[in-house]
Amino acid sequence: MKITFIKEITSQELIHDFEKTYGSLERLEEFLKRNPDNMKALVDFEDWKYHLENPDVIKETKSIITHEFSLDKLELILLDFIKTNKPKSIRELAKLSHKNIKNIHAKIKKLEKAGLIALIDGPKNSKIPILNYQKIEIEV
Amino acid sequence: MRQSKRGWSIVVMPDNLLIDNFHHGYPHIHPQREKIAYDDPEIVFQIVTDHIQRENSINFEKLKKELIK
Numbered sequence: 001m002k003i004t005f006i007k008e009i010t011s012q013e014l015i016h017d018f019e020k021t022y023g024s025l026e027r028l029e030e031f032l033k034r035n036p037d038n039m040k041a042l043v044d045f046e047d048w049k050y051h052l053e054n055p056d057v058i059k060e061t062k063s064i065i066t067h068e069f070s071l072d073k074l075e076l077i078l079l080d081f082i083k084t085n086k087p088k089s090i091r092e093l094a095k096l097s098h099k100n101i102k103n104i105h106a107k108i109k110k111l112e113k114a115g116l117i118a119l120i121d122g123p124k125n126s127k128i129p130i131l132n133y134q135k136i137e138i139e140v
Numbered sequence: 141m142r143q144s145k146r147g148w149s150i151v152v153m154p155d156n157l158l159i160d161n162f163h164h165g166y167p168h169i170h171p172q173r174e175k176i177a178y179d180d181p182e183i184v185f186q187i188v189t190d191h192i193q194r195e196n197s198i199n200f201e202k203l204k205k206e207l208i209k
Contacts, residue, residue, distance in 0.1 A: 002189055039158035039170065043142070043149045046162070050146050061141040063189045 004063045005115075006135040011051035014058050018048050025049070069114075069138075074099065075107050079136075082117060082129050089126035090119075141185050148181040150188060155198045159184055159207070169207060176207040 009017075022028040022041075025048050032041050051058070071079075077097060087093040090108055094101040108129060111117045116136070119127040141150045149160035158170040167176050167184065178184050184207065191203050 002193055004189075037156055039156045040151045040153050043151055043158065043160070047142065047144075047146070047149075051144075054146070056144045056146070059141075059143040061143075061185065063185075065189070065192050 001067060001069060002063055002065055002137075002139040003069050004061060004135075004137040004139065005133040006059070006061050006137070007133045008057055008059050010057060011055045014051055014060075015048060018044055025052075074103070075111060078104065078107055078111065078129075079116065079131065083131055086130075088128055089122055090129060091126070093129060141181060143181055150181065150185055152188060152192070152198060157188075157198055157200070157203075159188070169204060174204065174208060177209045178207065 018025075018028070022031065022044070025045070028041060028045050028048065032038065032045055035041060047058075078093065081087065081093060081097050085093075085096050087096055090104060091101060093108070094104040097104070108117070108119070111129075112119055116132060117129050118132050119129055122128040141148065147161045149158065149162065151158055159167065159176065160170075161167040161179075161181075164173060167179055167181075168174055169176055176184065178187070187206055188203065191206060192198060195202070
């Protein structure tokens with residue numbers, strides 16, 4: 001099974017992702033010196049330098065080939081709710097979807113672990129669920 | 141795969157396979173930078189992922205033949 005994740009991001013968001021992954025451009029350069037065969041690091045390094053100078057919109061597509069990916073009905077409903085209703089917290093998501101917060105919490109953690117959503121800090125220790133991708137394609 | 145005005149790149153990890161159209165003005169496969177037969181990154185991406193699905197891994201020489209023709 002092939003799962004493809006697609007998102008469009010700005011140069012600023014791409015650089016923010018790089019900072020989270022590598023720390024700084026200098027650290028990435030050091031990493032690349034130690035690992036010259038790492039093609040992902042090489043492409044990220046060149047893109048980082050380019051997008052600092054040339055703001056743009058970037059389309060990122062990531063595919064994984066796996067037999068272990070599954071989404072149940074509730075998880076799909078939650079993804080849809082996050083996309084369309086943009087809840088401000090997991091509690092609000094539970095309320096909007098008329099589901100038990102405990103069940104929702106476990107599902108949200110699974111979706112976060114799978115990389116489909118991210119949880120960003122909201123007010124009063126709440127976590128705001130956001131989609132990491134605009135499109136997910138499943139190909140058998 | 142990453143696409144922008146700069147061009148496009150496809151990286152397969154952990155195989156460290158890179159196909160892109162940067163610097164040389166034509167799409168190529170590393171490390172020898174051999175020219176491939178397709179300009180459209182979506183087609184290249186499909187060929188690469190179909191190859192991985194079929195072979196269960198990257199068979200570099202076989203994939204190169206599929207891309208260079």
